[in-house]
Amino acid sequence: MIQHVRFVILFVVLASASIAVKAQTKDEVLEGMIEAENAGYDVVEDYILKTNTLGMTTFEYYERTVEIETAGGQKVYVMSQVPPNEIQERHAGGNALSNASSAELRNAAGMMDQAGRDLEQGMMSEMQDSGLPGGIGTMLMNPPPDQPWLSPNPRDMTSMYATMLNASADGKDARDAEDPVGDAERRAQGMAAVQAQTRITGRREFNGTDAIELAADNLNYSQVEDGQQVTWDAVTMLVDANKYVPLLFTMEGVVTDGSESRRITVEREDLDYRNVPGCGDMYRPFKSIMRLGGMMTSEQQAELAEASVQLEQLEAQMASMPASQRQMMESMLGPQLEMIKNMASGGGIEVVSTIAELRCNTGLPDPIEIANTMFGGAFMGGNVGAVETTTGGGAINTEEDLLKMIQIDLERLGYGPGNTDGVLDKATVVAITKFQASKGMEVTGQPSSQLAGILQAIVAN
Numbered sequence: 001m002i003q004h005v006r007f008v009i010l011f012v013v014l015a016s017a018s019i020a021v022k023a024q025t026k027d028e029v030l031e032g033m034i035e036a037e038n039a040g041y042d043v044v045e046d047y048i049l050k051t052n053t054l055g056m057t058t059f060e061y062y063e064r065t066v067e068i069e070t071a072g073g074q075k076v077y078v079m080s081q082v083p084p085n086e087i088q089e090r091h092a093g094g095n096a097l098s099n100a101s102s103a104e105l106r107n108a109a110g111m112m113d114q115a116g117r118d119l120e121q122g123m124m125s126e127m128q129d130s131g132l133p134g135g136i137g138t139m140l141m142n143p144p145p146d147q148p149w150l151s152p153n154p155r156d157m158t159s160m161y162a163t164m165l166n167a168s169a170d171g172k173d174a175r176d177a178e179d180p181v182g183d184a185e186r187r188a189q190g191m192a193a194v195q196a197q198t199r200i201t202g203r204r205e206f207n208g209t210d211a212i213e214l215a216a217d218n219l220n221y222s223q224v225e226d227g228q229q230v231t232w233d234a235v236t237m238l239v240d241a242n243k244y245v246p247l248l249f250t251m252e253g254v255v256t257d258g259s260e261s262r263r264i265t266v267e268r269e270d271l272d273y274r275n276v277p278g279c280g281d282m283y284r285p286f287k288s289i290m291r292l293g294g295m296m297t298s299e300q301q302a303e304l305a306e307a308s309v310q311l312e313q314l315e316a317q318m319a320s321m322p323a324s325q326r327q328m329m330e331s332m333l334g335p336q337l338e339m340i341k342n343m344a345s346g347g348g349i350e351v352v353s354t355i356a357e358l359r360c361n362t363g364l365p366d367p368i369e370i371a372n373t374m375f376g377g378a379f380m381g382g383n384v385g386a387v388e389t390t391t392g393g394g395a396i397n398t399e400e401d402l403l404k405m406i407q408i409d410l411e412r413l414g415y416g417p418g419n420t421d422g423v424l425d426k427a428t429v430v431a432i433t434k435f436q437a438s439k440g441m442e443v444t445g446q447p448s449s450q451l452a453g454i455l456q457a458i459v460a461n
Helices: 002-022 026-038 083-093 102-129 134-141 155-175 180-195 298-319 323-344 369-376 398-411 428-436 449-460
Strands: 046-053 056-069 073-080 199-208 210-225 228-240 246-256 261-273 283-293 349-360
Touching: 026 073, 026 180, 026 199, 026 210, 056 369, 083 369, 083 449, 102 155, 134 349, 199 228, 210 246, 283 449, 323 349, 369 449, 398 428, 398 449, 428 449
Parallel strands: none
Antiparallel strands: 046 056, 046 349, 056 073, 199 210, 210 228, 228 246, 246 261, 261 283, 283 349
């Protein structure tokens, strides 16, 4: 009997100790999440990430840039993404354009523009002195805007180069304004503010994992994105009770666009966590599901209703295609069509992403690998005429096809190429020039397979 009582007492003590170990505080959980997020970065200088989303593969390269300490004394590593154009520039080495300061570029642009004005005035004076009628001279000096190559006016050429130089200066100023340390510190301050309002609200099983539930209410955290003010008021999280990695993260708030306000939700579910060989203690989800609700304005919803009618027509056309062509269209558009149909039926947006490859400390990637990853090698060449291949989405057989693709992506990114019909006019040359300069690329103003690849990578992200 005494032995039985001792056994019961021992069981109760052990059980109580076990419960005490599992009863984490919110600070322990949140600090554990920071440690889990930074696990592996102490030995990782760079890493390459290949992700599949909506039938497309993206390529991302990150480098460790700075280290900061949180208010609690934790070390946080900041990994910054290096864009494809900078990767290309590093491989190519510096040149006069990339080495010049923005002030030097603007000064050169001003001198070039003035030289063009002086030359233009000189030519006009010579034509008048030779007795050429003024109307003919004006016509010769101002050809159709879509045929700038017909112009003998030196100002047209110098103006284009001045535009390139000014755009390069704008790009340099934008890069100089980047502040990764400040951004990281501001994020840490924001996290500290959220941490102060966070509480543990429960514990439950989620996808077969013991999870701690945390919540933060009445945040009143506002930010401006794309001209809209977003105010987040509530956050909930489910965190792995043992690994301290997020399993489900939900944000709720209000977006104000002009006079219209609407509720929005953003939810991210992380699955299939794995340790990454060669990346220290890095532990990452290889599958993520992003769900968005309330993101569209009433005007966008009306446009989507019209698009749903066109979608039905497209599906009817696809059904009448030969099997091989239909299969190609479905593989290219299938995920996007499903998402649009769900949105049109009143549902939100759901995007599934999976990691195809993650590797660490392999150094600067080769541009050919980037092209092979995203486009199956279709954009490895540098000249338009070299393109005669097929991407995962369809045939790119001519210079005109490639230029159309470039123009469409420039239009999507707001660079105003003038047309999207595959005609290289002055507006397209200027749009390409501005894009190349803003991304620190060699400024040529000319289409290329490499340019098409970089544009599609940015649009895909």
